[in-house]
Structures are given as structure tokens and as C-alpha cells.
Amino acid sequence: xxxxxxxxxxxxxxxxxxxxxxxxxxxxxxxxxxxxxxxxxxxxxxxxxxxxxxxxxxxxxxxxxxxxxxxxxxxxxxxxxxxxxxxxxxxxxxxxxxxxxxxxxxxxxxxxxxxxxxxxxxxxxxxxxxxxxxxxxxxxxxxxxxxxxxxxxxxxxxxxxxxxxxxxxxxxxxxxxxxxxxxxxxxxxxxxxxxxxxxxxxxxxxxxxxxxxxxxxxxxxxxxxxxxxxxxxx
Numbered sequence: 001x002x003x004x005x006x007x008x009x010x011x012x013x014x015x016x017x018x019x020x021x022x023x024x025x026x027x028x029x030x031x032x033x034x035x036x037x038x039x040x041x042x043x044x045x046x047x048x049x050x051x052x053x054x055x056x057x058x059x060x061x062x063x064x065x066x067x068x069x070x071x072x073x074x075x076x077x078x079x080x081x082x083x084x085x086x087x088x089x090x091x092x093x094x095x096x097x098x099x100x101x102x103x104x105x106x107x108x109x110x111x112x113x114x115x116x117x118x119x120x121x122x123x124x125x126x127x128x129x130x131x132x133x134x135x136x137x138x139x140x141x142x143x144x145x146x147x148x149x150x151x152x153x154x155x156x157x158x159x160x161x162x163x164x165x166x167x168x169x170x171x172x173x174x175x176x177x178x179x180x181x182x183x184x185x186x187x188x189x190x191x192x193x194x195x196x197x198x199x200x201x202x203x204x205x206x207x208x209x210x211x212x213x214x215x216x217x218x219x220x221x222x223x224x225x226x227x228x229x230x231x232x233x234x
Contacts (some may be wrong), residue, residue: 001153002027002183003048003152008057010040010047017043019207020057023142025183030174032186032198032215040207041187042084045154048185049081050074061152080150084139084157084187090130094121097129097140101147112144117173135166152183159190171197193223 003025010018010021017040025031035040046052050071059066062075075081089097097110098121117123118139124132138158145153155174159167167190169221174197177184188194194201198215218225 002062003185004058004060005044006046006058006060008044008047008054008059008124010043010052010054012043012052017207018047018054021204021207021209022057023185023202024208025185027151027183028178028181028185029200030178030186030198032188032194032201033204034188034191034194035204039204041204042156044204045081045083045156045185045187048074048154048207049079059124075150078148078151079144080148082138082141082145082153082155082158084160086137086143088129088137088144088218091128093126094132094140095125095126097144098147101144111147114146117146117176118143135162136171137161138166138170140172150182152185153177154172154185154187156187158186159188167193 003023005019005021006022007022008018009016009020009055021040021044023031023033023044033044035041043052047054048066050066050069054067056068061077061079066074066077066079069077083191089100092100098114102111121143122137124136129137132140142155142158158170164172174186175183178197178199186194186198195215195218200212201215201218202212203210
């Protein structure tokens with residue numbers, strides 16, 4: 001396994017948000033973390049990035065224990081993160097945002113590879129990130145993370161608020177990462193989108209992993225989807 005989260009517990013003040021969460025993602029695998037709002041999905045990603053501390057448990061990236069690392073060291077070790085809301089630098093240009101990703105990278109990266117994947121960004125290098133459309137901003141957020149050449153990519157609601165063409169572009173990018181051996185941990189409210197690209201699904205309920213199964217199995221189970229995410233499928 002490239003990413004191993006073992007029995008982590010996280011708090012906001014006195015409130016325990018994650019209650020012994022364990023997750024494993026292998027190279028070239030997509031694990032979708034699903035659950036209702038407030039279940040702790042975003043907190044789990046923040047814990048991996050060391051943006052919130054863990055009171056117990058461990059998080060390992062290969063042989064490295066991330067729980068002993070400062071937050072700024074995690075990207076350099078090979079973890080890319082696209083947070084919910086994208087968190088771009090809106091007053092900086094597309095090119096400047098990409099340079100920020102390059103600065104945090106582990107080794108030299110040819111940015112031309114990004115333009116092949118997202119040609120719209122090359123057309124808008126001088127445009128301020130805050131003036132891009134929602135879909136273009138999501139492409140930029142993913143491109144910035146890819147400049148790290150990550151071993152693991154964490155995606156928090158990447159399809160949120162996007163029109164169908166951009167949703168498909170996000171899913172195509174996830175599939176490409178998988179084919180290149182990158183481990184992907186995907187948090188997504190669009191269940192059909194998650195099922196399209198995920199190898200496994202884990203349901204987070206009240207801060208704990210309630211159920212985990214192959215995506216193909218979950219795609220046939222209306223009962224489980226209704227129970228854990230409140231989604232009804234025909």
C-alpha cells in the first residue's frame with residue numbers, strides 16, 4: 001500500500017470528529033470516500049495533509065510516517081491535494097498559480113504536460129485565476145496539484161457545481177492518474193460519478209468507517225446507497 005491510515009482519531013475542540021478511521025489505498029487504485037454531510041470526509045483528508053492533528057493513530061505514505069511531519073513537508077513527500085472550494089490564489093494569474101505548484105514539487109516537472117491535459121489553461125496563462133469559470137478553476141486546482149508529481153492525490157468534492165462536460169473532464173483525469181499508478185482518494189457527493197471511476201467505496205458514518213466494498217458491488221446495491229448517503233438509484 002502507498003497510503004495507509006490506521007485508526008486515527010481527530011477532534012475539533014472537545015468534539016471527536018474521526019473515531020478510529022482506517023483506510024488503505026494502493027498505487028493505481030481509486031478509493032471513493034462517501035458519506036452524508038458532516039460525516040468527517042473532509043476532516044479525513046485534512047488529517048492526511050496534517051492540516052488537523054491526530055490524537056491517536058498513524059498515517060503512512062510508503063515508509064514515511066506523515067503523522068510526524070509538518071504540513072509543509074507533506075506535498076514534497078508526494079501527496080497532492082485539491083481541497084473543496086479549490087483554494088486558488090484568485091489575484092494571481094493561471095501561470096503564477098501553476099508556479100506555486102512547481103515550487104512545492106519534489107523534482108523538476110515539464111509544465112507542458114499540464115497543457116496537454118488541460119489545453120484551456122495554456123490559452124489563459126495571463127488571466128487572473130479568480131476570473132475563470134468554475135470548471136476552469138477546478139482544472140487549474142487539479143493542474144497545480146499535478147505539478148507535484150504526486151504518488152497520492154486527494155480530491156475533495158472535485159465535481160461540485162460543475163457542468164457535465166467539466167465533470168467528465170475531472171473523471172477522465174482521475175482515470176488517467178490511476179493508469180499512471182497514482183493512488184487516488186476521492187471524496188465526492190455525486191455518487192454516480194464516484195462509481196464511474198472508483199475501484200472501492202468506503203462509507204464514513206458519524207466519524208467511523210461503516211462499510212467498505214468493491215465499487216461494482218455497491219453500484220448494484222440501492223439499499224446501501226440509501227442507507228449511507230441517502231441516494232436512491234433506479
